[in-house]
Amino acid sequence: xxxxxxxxxxxxxxxxxxxxxxxxxxxxxxxxxxxxxxxxxxxxxxxxxxxxxxxxxxxxxxxxxxxxxxxxxxxxxxxxxxxxxxxxxxxxxxxxxxxxxxxxxxxxxxxxxxxxxxxxxxxxxxxxxxxxxxxxxxxxxxxxxxxxxxxxxxxxxxxxxxxxxxxxxxxxxxxxxxxxxxxxxxxxxxxxxxxxxxxxxxxxxxxxxxxxxxxxxxxxxxxxxxxxxxxxxxxxxxxxxxxxxxxxxxxxxxxxxxxxxxxx
Amino acid sequence: xxxxxxxxxxxxxxxxxxxxxxxxxxxxxxxxxxxxxxxxxxxxxxxxxxxxxxxxxxxxxxxxxxxxxxxxxxxxxxxxxxxxxxxxxxxxxxxxxxxxxxxxxxxxxxxxxxxxxxxxxxxxxxxxxxxxxxxxxxxxxxxxxxxxxxxxxxxxxxxxxxxxxxxxxxxxxxxxxxxxxxxxxxxxxxxxxxxxxxxxxxxxxxxxxxxxxxxxxxxxxxxxxxxxxxxxxxxxxxxxxxxxxxxxxxxxxxxxxxxxxxxx
Amino acid sequence: xxxxxxxxxxxxxxxxxxxxxxxxxxxxxxxxxxxxxxxxxxxxxxxxxxxxxxxxxxxxxxxxxxxxxxxxxxxxxxxxxxxxxxxxxxxxxxxxxxxxxxxxxxxxxxxxxxxxxxxxxxxxxxxxxxxxxxxxxxxxxxxxxxxxxxxxxxxxxxxxxxxxxxxxxxxxxxxxxxxxxxxxxxxxxxxxxxxxxxxxxxxxxxxxxxxxxxxxxxxxxxxxxxxxxxxxxxxxxxxxxxxxxxxxxxxxxxxxxxxxxxxx
Numbered sequence: 001x002x003x004x005x006x007x008x009x010x011x012x013x014x015x016x017x018x019x020x021x022x023x024x025x026x027x028x029x030x031x032x033x034x035x036x037x038x039x040x041x042x043x044x045x046x047x048x049x050x051x052x053x054x055x056x057x058x059x060x061x062x063x064x065x066x067x068x069x070x071x072x073x074x075x076x077x078x079x080x081x082x083x084x085x086x087x088x089x090x091x092x093x094x095x096x097x098x099x100x101x102x103x104x105x106x107x108x109x110x111x112x113x114x115x116x117x118x119x120x121x122x123x124x125x126x127x128x129x130x131x132x133x134x135x136x137x138x139x140x141x142x143x144x145x146x147x148x149x150x151x152x153x154x155x156x157x158x159x160x161x162x163x164x165x166x167x168x169x170x171x172x173x174x175x176x177x178x179x180x181x182x183x184x185x186x187x188x189x190x191x192x193x194x195x196x197x198x199x200x201x202x203x204x205x206x207x208x209x210x211x212x213x214x215x216x217x218x219x220x221x222x223x224x225x226x227x228x229x230x231x232x233x234x235x236x237x238x239x240x241x242x243x244x245x246x247x248x249x250x251x252x253x254x255x256x257x258x259x260x261x262x263x264x
Numbered sequence: 265x266x267x268x269x270x271x272x273x274x275x276x277x278x279x280x281x282x283x284x285x286x287x288x289x290x291x292x293x294x295x296x297x298x299x300x301x302x303x304x305x306x307x308x309x310x311x312x313x314x315x316x317x318x319x320x321x322x323x324x325x326x327x328x329x330x331x332x333x334x335x336x337x338x339x340x341x342x343x344x345x346x347x348x349x350x351x352x353x354x355x356x357x358x359x360x361x362x363x364x365x366x367x368x369x370x371x372x373x374x375x376x377x378x379x380x381x382x383x384x385x386x387x388x389x390x391x392x393x394x395x396x397x398x399x400x401x402x403x404x405x406x407x408x409x410x411x412x413x414x415x416x417x418x419x420x421x422x423x424x425x426x427x428x429x430x431x432x433x434x435x436x437x438x439x440x441x442x443x444x445x446x447x448x449x450x451x452x453x454x455x456x457x458x459x460x461x462x463x464x465x466x467x468x469x470x471x472x473x474x475x476x477x478x479x480x481x482x483x484x485x486x487x488x489x490x491x492x493x494x495x496x497x498x499x500x501x502x503x504x505x506x507x508x509x510x511x512x513x514x515x516x517x518x519x520x521x522x523x524x525x526x527x528x
Numbered sequence: 529x530x531x532x533x534x535x536x537x538x539x540x541x542x543x544x545x546x547x548x549x550x551x552x553x554x555x556x557x558x559x560x561x562x563x564x565x566x567x568x569x570x571x572x573x574x575x576x577x578x579x580x581x582x583x584x585x586x587x588x589x590x591x592x593x594x595x596x597x598x599x600x601x602x603x604x605x606x607x608x609x610x611x612x613x614x615x616x617x618x619x620x621x622x623x624x625x626x627x628x629x630x631x632x633x634x635x636x637x638x639x640x641x642x643x644x645x646x647x648x649x650x651x652x653x654x655x656x657x658x659x660x661x662x663x664x665x666x667x668x669x670x671x672x673x674x675x676x677x678x679x680x681x682x683x684x685x686x687x688x689x690x691x692x693x694x695x696x697x698x699x700x701x702x703x704x705x706x707x708x709x710x711x712x713x714x715x716x717x718x719x720x721x722x723x724x725x726x727x728x729x730x731x732x733x734x735x736x737x738x739x740x741x742x743x744x745x746x747x748x749x750x751x752x753x754x755x756x757x758x759x760x761x762x763x764x765x766x767x768x769x770x771x772x773x774x775x776x777x778x779x780x781x782x783x784x785x786x787x788x789x790x791x792x
Contacts, residue, residue, distance in 0.1 A: 003295075005291065005295065007284075007287075009284075011708070012707075012708055013569075013707070013708025014278075014542075014567050014568065014569040015567055015569040015570060015571065015577075015581075015708065016567075016581075016707045016708050017566075017567075017580075017581045017584035017585035018707070018756075019566070019567070020535075020537075020566040020567065020581075020585035020586075020588070021584065021585050021588045021756075022588075023535075023564055023566070023588075023589075024585065024586070024587075024588025024589035024590075024593075025588050027533065027564070027589060027590055027593065028588065028589065028590040031531075031533065031590055031592065035564060036287055036291070036299060037301065037565065038281075038283070038284040038287070039278050039279055039280075039281075039283070039284065040278065041277075041278040041279040042279060043279065044708060044709050044768075045709070045766055049279075052281075053279075053280075053281045053284075056281035056285065057281035057284035057285050057288065058284075058288070059288075060284070060285045060286075060287075060288025060289050060292065060394070061287075061288035061291060061292065062288075062291055062292040062295055064295065065288075065291065073742070073743075073766050074742075074743050075741060075742060075743065076740060076741020076742060076743050076744070077741060077742075077743030077744070079743075124754070124756040125740045125741040125753070125754065126741060126742065126753065126754070126755060126756045126761075127756030130588070130756065131756075179276075179277070179280045179282070180275070180276055180277025180279065180280050180308060181308050181309070212340060212389045213339060213340020213341060213389040213390060214337070214338075214339060214340060214341075214390065215337075215338050215339065215340050215341030215343075216340070216341070225389070225390065226388070226389065226390070227390060228282075228285075228388040228390045228391030228394065228395075233390075238309055238337050240308075267559075269555065269559065271548075271551075273548075278542075300551055300555070300563060301565065302545075302547070302548040302551070303542050303543055303544075303545075303547070303548065304542065305541075305542040305543040306543060307543065313543075316545075317543075317544075317545045317548075320545035320549065321545035321548035321549050321552065322548075322552070323552075324548070324549045324550075324551075324552025324553050324556065324658070325551075325552035325555060325556065326552075326555055326556045326559055328559065329552075329555065443540075443541070443544045443546070444539070444540055444541025444543065444544050444572060445572050445573070476604060476653045477603060477604020477605060477653040477654060478601070478602075478603060478604060478605075478654065479601075479602050479603065479604050479605030479607075480604070480605070489653070489654065490652070490653065490654070491654060492546075492549075492652040492654045492655030492658065492659075497654075502573055502601050504572075
């Protein structure tokens with residue numbers, strides 16, 4: 001597949017010329033490339049945030065899109081740069097594990113970028129997004145074959161979000177993402193937690209109510225619900241749970257289920 | 265009309281995967297869609313801000329554009345989702361009134377989204393922007409007829425900005441928007457206020473000077489002028505009026521006009 | 529050359545309708561225009577930031593792109609608006625010098641926008657980006673000739689970043705930009721400073737180590753290195769130098785070179 005659709009996801013922020021430079025490099029090679037900004041405000045050098053973002057966003061795209069993801073605290077070291085096909089998604093990223101949460105049952109195809117003929121003639125030590133990933137993306141969008149970027153590799157970094165643990169009465173998990181509304185997204189699957197007969201705590205605060213949608217409780221109520229991606233989410237209706245509770249990523253979440261409701 | 269031009273306006277912020285998910289859904293249905301970001305930093309769940317933004321921005325677009333506006337504190341409740349044609353503008357939004365300031369003399373055409381065949385197969389309770397509005401926008405951009413989205417309705421929520429009142433000597437209004445430069449945009453039409461012989465106050469501060477352009481007064485001066493959309497605006501030349509005065513949306517604005525200047 | 533590629537760079541921020549209005553104006557004139565956002569978060573009315581951004585970003589774009597750059601503290605005064613061809617880059621901007629760092633050996637071609645037939649019918653005193661620059665950009669993207677925008681002028685504002693000075697033992701420079709990671713970009717060319725035998729100070733702090741890439745030192749180390757554009761950069765590995773040192777733009781940078789290493 002080749003296609004002009006290239007998405008860009010970085011932690012560069014919006015006031016710096018780095019995003020613009022990548023766009024310029026791509027459009028200089030393929031003026032027909034269609035650039036889609038996903039986010040340039042991932043938390044700086046925060047691979048956990050990037051991995052969460054990638055898992056929640058990329059599966060919605062069509063397979064012909066090519067995703068360039070640059071969160072790169074290791075730039076300039078010996079870490080590799082990768083081309084990956086995983087679960088119907090194609091992406092380019094430093095070898096930092098940001099894509100590994102996408103892996104399902106089928107093994108990914110991973111290539112180590114090695115063909116410097118596709119790169120910018122001069123490669124800096126501090127900006128491989130501009131000097132390697134952007135031109136390789138542009139070449140792929142023009143029809144370069146995946147094989148041309150470099151050889152298949154069987155080694156890559158993996159990154160895992162914290163996983164919940166089973167307890168005698170339920171689960172122990174944690175907050176893995178806070179969104180723009182202050183909603184706390186946890187690593188617990190909402191479908192596992194019965195709607196009746198479960199008590200939910202975040203840090204040492206009880207969450208008094210489980211709802212299906214924010215609007216089922218009055219404004220200001222602390223509620224638990226299923227997030228748009230199926231996770232247990234803790235929210236304040238029309239408010240900001242993170243601010244109100246003073247909590248963020250890493251806050252512990254305890255779920256206790258009445259014995260009769262425990263899955264067997 | 266159908267056209268690949270789809271604009272996106274949300275309060276999702278830029279660090280979350282929600283905007284990206286909507287883009288992916290649209291491009292999966294219509295890979296030729298041309299996505300234009302208007303803003304993803306509307307104030308969270310602030311319908312007044314959204315309505316102001318919509319009124320100031322959308323009329324500049326060509327009629328073939330389709331605008332998707334997602335500020336949705338009522339997601340998951342019984343509030344409807346709407347397709348609207350109003351004053352040459354076509355848009356999709358929750359039924360929260362954000363578009364009603366666009367209504368002029370001609371009555372709008374409003375449809376309630378009801379054809380679930382155009383939606384994502386599974387609809388969450390917390391993200392109708394992704395599960396309903398995005399796929400409907402994509403289908404319309406592919407040529408689906410407006411009639412196909414759902415039946416015409418004669419009921420919708422309306423939203424009003426505060427309106428100014430006449431006083432014995434002039435008007436009493438308020439600040440309805442603060443821009444990125446700290447300029448205070450009011451709800452008073454600048455053309456109504458004579459350039460000479462009017463005194464202007466914001467909160468309890470006199471605004472000593474009326475100018476046509478910022479540059480007519482020296483840096484640091486507090487001035488009143490006509491905003492780029494015709495509103496009375498209060499600004500500090502090359503400075504930030506909101507910070508300097510410690511004022512924001514809702515601050516009262518009083519205008520007193522010399523008797524000889526009062527409109528009859 | 530005419531081409532649908534138009535980039536937008538402003539200091540408008542993302543929550544205001546001003547960027548959207550410019551996009552609407554362009555697409556109303558040329559619905560096929562391809563809009564590329566470079567940044568809308570330049571520091572408000574900060575021409576130095578804008579000039580740095582322009583110099584670092586625009587040279588990466590292909591020559592057919594047309595760049596619209598709106599940082600315009602003088603809007604509404606007699607300052608001109610310009611069309612510029614400089615070093616293979618085409619741009620539209622107020623006459624405020626933001627493009628002059630792009631000038632190389634070849635003289636730029638500069639035109640003063642004067643043909644109001646290309647503008648919006650009504651031009652406000654506070655938003656020439658929307659009323660003049662956007663429609664002129666759209667007309668050029670449709671094939672209007674550069675000659676049609678207005679006459680060639682030999683006068684324009686120039687803007688200079690502070691230049692370093694030679695001292696008895698090396699150079700005295702300063703920080704000219706702080707990026708999203710807190711890296712301090714200076715006005716000293718890294719290639720001029722020998723890797724061994726040079727001592728580097730920022731404000732009164734010694735920078736103990738010179739590296740090629742962030743990853744060559746352990747996390748938390750204060751290092752100097754060559755930025756992705758060739759400047760001497762001061763960084764904290766996987767950290768934020770600006771926050772850690774409490775320094776920003778304008779901080780002094782001293783370089784002392786051992787006599788044997790001084791260029792002759």
